Amino acid sequence: MSIFDYQQIDDVIHSRIRLAVMAALIATEEIEFIALRSLTKTTDGNLSANLKKLEEAGYVSVKKEFINRKPVSSYSLTSEGKSAFSAYIENLERLIKK
Amino acid sequence: MEEEKQALDELLFIKKVMQDSQQILIDNGMGYIVWGLLVTLGMIFGYIKYLFQLQFDIMLAWVVLISIGWIYSFYTYYKKEKPKGESFAGKIIKHLWFSIGVGMTIVGFAGYYSGAIKGEHISSIIAILLGCAYYLTSALYDWKYLKLVGITWWAGGIVMFYVFDITQFLIMAFLMFFGQIVPGIILYRKYKSQFSEAK
Numbered sequence: 052m053s054i055f056d057y058q059q060i061d062d063v064i065h066s067r068i069r070l071a072v073m074a075a076l077i078a079t080e081e082i083e084f085i086a087l088r089s090l091t092k093t094t095d096g097n098l099s100a101n102l103k104k105l106e107e108a109g110y111v112s113v114k115k116e117f118i119n120r121k122p123v124s125s126y127s128l129t130s131e132g133k134s135a136f137s138a139y140i141e142n143l144e145r146l147i148k149k
Numbered sequence: 150m151e152e153e154k155q156a157l158d159e160l161l162f163i164k165k166v167m168q169d170s171q172q173i174l175i176d177n178g179m180g181y182i183v184w185g186l187l188v189t190l191g192m193i194f195g196y197i198k199y200l201f202q203l204q205f206d207i208m209l210a211w212v213v214l215i216s217i218g219w220i221y222s223f224y225t226y227y228k229k230e231k232p233k234g235e236s237f238a239g240k241i242i243k244h245l246w247f248s249i250g251v252g253m254t255i256v257g258f259a260g261y262y263s264g265a266i267k268g269e270h271i272s273s274i275i276a277i278l279l280g281c282a283y284y285l286t287s288a289l290y291d292w293k294y295l296k297l298v299g300i301t302w303w304a305g306g307i308v309m310f311y312v313f314d315i316t317q318f319l320i321m322a323f324l325m326f327f328g329q330i331v332p333g334i335i336l337y338r339k340y341k342s343q344f345s346e347a348k
Contacts, residue, residue: 070159074166079236082170089343090169140163146156 063108064139068093068101073136076111076128084124102126110135171236171291177340180246181333183221187214189325192272196318208261215254222250238289245289249282269313272321276306279328294335298328 064073071091075082082090088098105111110132114125128136191214195207253275260266266274284299286292305324309317 067162070163071166074163075170078167078170079239086170086343090166140160143156143160147153147160 060142061135061139063104063110064135066101068097069105072098072101072105072126073110073128073132073139076126077133077136081114081125081127084126087126105132108132108135171238176242176336178333178336178338180222180225181329181336184218184250185325185329185333187218189322189330190214192318192322192325196315196322199315199318211257215257219250219254242286242289245282245285249278253278269317270310272317273306273309276302276309276321276324280306283328283332295332298332302328 064070068091072087075087075090084098084102087102088095091098093101102111102113106113109129111126112129114127116123116125191207191211194210197203198205198207256266256274256278257271260274261268261271280299280302282299283295283302287295287299302324305320305328309320312320
């Protein structure tokens with residue numbers, strides 16, 4: 052019998068790009084869209100769509116401002132996002148220790 | 150078994166992304182270039198003064214040059230676009246260079262004017278401090294080239310402890326160019342390519 056409960060997988064995080072975003076945000080306090088795009092090696096559209104999903108889940112917060120007259124979006128993890136990511140990691144570790 | 154493999158793969162992926170995000174360059178290198186140019190200029194002034202026995206207060210030139218440097222640093226800190234991603238390593242690097250800058254300024258002015266440090270020893274001490282800063286920065290950025298720069302500064306500092314004639318100005322100018330301006334240019338290019346437009 053598998054101790055791995057598939058229902059515990061957080062579908063919001065369980066995607067390569069969203070997982071990369073969460074991992075990047077856990078390591079930095081705040082990160083700009085352009086840096087996230089560089090880290091996740093994806094396109095603007097793809098990243099935007101995935102960030103929107105994380106925002107809707109309440110895992111990520113966005114700050115929009117103008118710097119040198121250019122719009123800049125910066126992202127950070129919410130406390131809910133940090134808890135969700137921790138739980139996700141714990142699930143993975145539980146699976147490996149099985 | 151497949152699930153375990155997938156889980157392990159995901160954990161390794163997470164670790165890689167976290168490591169990559171720690172390497173985000175917070176500095177575009179301009180500060181290194183500006184400070185390098187200012188100090189190199191000061192060294193050239195010093196060399197020319199002593200070579201031609203000119204009568205001007207070299208310390209006044211240093212006050213002007215270092216003031217320009219600090220005004221530039223504070224201006225860019227408060228006005229310039231902020232780092233694109235502030236990693237914890239990046240925070241440490243920022244504070245490291247600020248503290249080293251303050252330390253060097255104190256050594257150069259308070260040390261000299263108090264008489265505690267002779268003028269000919271200041272460059273050596275500053276070289277040693279810069280060696281420490283570059284060595285630590287190399288560890289935080291995981292960038293071996295900066296480790297070499299740090300070691301070069303230490304070696305230059307040791308040499309200057311034994312060189313008291315005007316050659317010391319040239320040694321320091323040489324170190325500033327290859328140990329500050331060149332790394333600044335490399336950092337600038339690395340910073341720009343890091344955030345190049347996606348295709």
